[in-house]
Amino acid sequence: MKTIHSNSVKHQIGLLMLGATIVFTLAGCEKKPEAKIEQNTALETEQNEITPILQAKVENVPVTLPECNGQLCPKISLQHLKSNYPKIDQAVDQYLLNYVKDLVQGFDIDSNGNADKNTNSNANNTAKAKETASPIVEMSEQKNAHSNLQSDVELANPQQDYSELQGYVNKFIKLADEVKSLGSSAQLSLYVKPQVLNPKGPITTVVMNASNYIGGAHGSSAQQYLNFELDSNSLLSLDQIIQNGQRKAFNDLAYAAFEQWIKETQPDMDLKTYQQLWKFTLSENFYLSSNGLILQYGEYDIGPYAVGLPRLVIPYDKLQGILKPQYLPVVADAAVEAGKDKIAQTSTAQINTKTTEK
The missing domain is CATH 3.30.565.40 (Fervidobacterium nodosum Rt17-B1 like)
Structure with missing residues (x-):
């Protein structure tokens, strides 16, 4: 009888210890989300400080x-x-x-x-x-x-x-x-x-x-x-985003964009005739869009009223080395890298073709 009673006591103690373990475990699980929220809040604050x-x-x-x-x-x-x-x-x-x-x-x-x-x-x-x-x-x-x-x-x-x-x-x-x-x-x-x-x-x-x-x-x-x-x-200003000594290179790109714009909007008129009527001027009104740097013009700046508010677009791949790196959008860098990869793949294919021909 004593043995049975002793075993019963041990069994009860064991159950109590198991229950306490479960309670402490559950209590610990309840506190984890609070720590996670604090970490997320700290991360969001850090991201906001990095990106205004x-x-x-x-x-x-x-x-x-x-x-x-x-x-x-x-x-x-x-x-x-x-x-x-x-x-x-x-x-x-x-x-x-x-x-x-x-x-x-x-x-x-x-x-x-x-x-x-x-x-x-x-x-x-x-x-x-x-x-x-x-x-x-x-x-x-x-x-x-x-x-x-x-x-x-x-x-x-x-x-x-x-x-x-x-x-x-x-x-x-x-x-x-x-x-x-x-x-x-x-x-x-x-x-x-x-x-x-x-x-x-x-x-x-x-x-x-x-x-x-x-x-x-x-x-x-x-x-x-x-x-x-x-x-x-x-x-x-436009000067602030252009690298020192690269203003002429930028102006040349703007003029080339102007000629391309004439071809697209006035297909029935040759470049020389159009520029006798509307001379090229360089706008300081710009926007760094996803497609390239936009030069925005007003009415009658480089064309008649019918053309509205003209805009010239200079692709970012042509502005590498001209704009300061910090003002080149990430999409521009990705496009340039993709262009380099395409050129490299084309060169490799040409080499492989020549080797096969030999």
Whole structure:
């Protein structure tokens, strides 16, 4: 009997120890997901630190528009960015200000609704100067315009004052009233909206889409790319992404792209005849797309109104050694490597063919 009782006690103790082991094991299993979550959070934080991201919302610009009813009321839609990078927000605001200012200053209307003759005279002189400007001069003007945008952004107050923009919007509204008083049925319009193309760094691009109609046969539109390097918190110019001493090589590629564009869009016209009408100029408005570097042009820059907003595309495989390596997208490197592999395979096949023939 004692032996049986002893065995029973041992059996009970064994069961208790087994139960405790199971409890501790289960308790340990419950804690593992918490550790995993912490590891994932740490990994996500590390990835966000490595790859900066532009977090932006498109909002209406805080300007006051008058109440207006009827089909002849001007259509005005002005939008800008609110993001975690104030400097690119300021660049967007600066472009918007410049666009509206340039639009109304040629048709400056005073408080009585009369056109300012001096302003119109200055606008005519500017137009004549552009007609006779050489391509180099036009290139300098575009380059200086981009530099001015950069300097304006550097000096801009983070708390943007929209009173100047409000003044130009008021002039546009007065222009619409003047057109209406002359008996015109034209409905004037003004539209500016930013669009974020690639929010992830190291380079994010915001394209400014703008259009207007101030009477006449047709309206006008424009596209401006703002390339922003998140790490350095600065706008990039074309010169900044080209290697030292390679600007001429880049210009030659741009001119070759221009000739190719003429062949594709004007197949019935020879190159010489076309360039007598529309000379080549180099745009500083660029975008690093997945297909290559795009040079964006405005209306009447390198072609008639019918061609819209022309763009020249330079493939990345031709820009190796010309653009700085950090500004060549990964897809470009992959394409170049694939091209090298294809050339190597072709060479090997040719050698094998010659050996077989022998």
